[in-house]
Amino acid sequence: MSFSAGGPGRARTVRVAPSLLAADFARVGAEVAAVEQAGADWLHLDVMDGHFVPNLSFGPQLIAACRPLTGLPFDVHLMIAPVDPFIAAFAEAGAQHIHIHIEAGPHAHRSLQTIKAHGVKAGIALNPATPADAVAEVMDVADLILVMTVNPGFGGQRFITSQLNKIERLRRMADATGRDIPILVDGGIDATTGADCVRAGADTLVAGTSVFGKQDYRAAIDALRAPAGIAAGG
Numbered sequence: 001m002s003f004s005a006g007g008p009g010r011a012r013t014v015r016v017a018p019s020l021l022a023a024d025f026a027r028v029g030a031e032v033a034a035v036e037q038a039g040a041d042w043l044h045l046d047v048m049d050g051h052f053v054p055n056l057s058f059g060p061q062l063i064a065a066c067r068p069l070t071g072l073p074f075d076v077h078l079m080i081a082p083v084d085p086f087i088a089a090f091a092e093a094g095a096q097h098i099h100i101h102i103e104a105g106p107h108a109h110r111s112l113q114t115i116k117a118h119g120v121k122a123g124i125a126l127n128p129a130t131p132a133d134a135v136a137e138v139m140d141v142a143d144l145i146l147v148m149t150v151n152p153g154f155g156g157q158r159f160i161t162s163q164l165n166k167i168e169r170l171r172r173m174a175d176a177t178g179r180d181i182p183i184l185v186d187g188g189i190d191a192t193t194g195a196d197c198v199r200a201g202a203d204t205l206v207a208g209t210s211v212f213g214k215q216d217y218r219a220a221i222d223a224l225r226a227p228a229g230i231a232a233g234g
């Protein structure tokens with residue numbers, strides 16, 4: 001079946017953003033280069049603090065070390081609280097996008113403004129238990145929306161189907177702004193769940209296991225894009 005990404009009546013480009021969390025950390029530079037060669041659109045970088053989420057990953061030093069290795073936009077997902085003291089460090093490390101969680105508080109609107117003041121696109125992320133309406137009052141400053149389709153903290157989890165309705169609602173809210181606001185989905189994304197998300201209104205598929213867990217990264221990225229029948233994004 002072929003369909004337009006981004007919901008009914010809207011033709012959008014589908015992007016694939018491999019999540020470095022699932023890469024071989026002993027070969028991180030080579031992994032970054034490999035997904036760029038394989039046709040990734042963005043590189044997704046998951047930062048975890050062991051407090052906002054029950055896991056640790058990496059910080060701005062690793063992101064800065066990867067920055068010279070690739071031309072891919074760095075899509076940095078901060079699963080940390082508090083967030084404000086660290087925004088400058090991630091901007092300076094070379095992020096093109098920084099997502100913060102609406103649940104991380106306490107002043108998400110200010111945090112998004114701070115990200116933008118650094119010349120970086122500001123994304124708002126929602127956990128699965130958080131309703132779409134929770135981000136209504138930050139839509140004026142959000143450049144991107146990141147819908148967690150698993151509970152954050154770990155790769156390799158099962159996609160939570162109830163998030164599809166939320167993606168539809170968020171697509172309507174994003175379109176109502178009159179601005180082009182990408183909607184990312186993150187967690188348990190493969191060719192099947194990714195296609196469901198694109199039908200619901202998402203346009204950017206964050207994928208860890210379904211890219212780095214495969215032998216052939218190009219085939220994996222192509223398989224994620226294929227159900228939408230749409231070419232690589234910008």
Ligand SMILES: O=C(CO)[C@H](O)[C@H](O)COP(=O)(O)O
Pocket residue numbers: 019021022044046077150151152153154155156157186187188189206207208209210
């Ligand atoms: O944010 C994340 C976890 O908090 C990861 O980006 C996400 O889980 C992707 O991993 P996978 O595709 O393996 O589910």
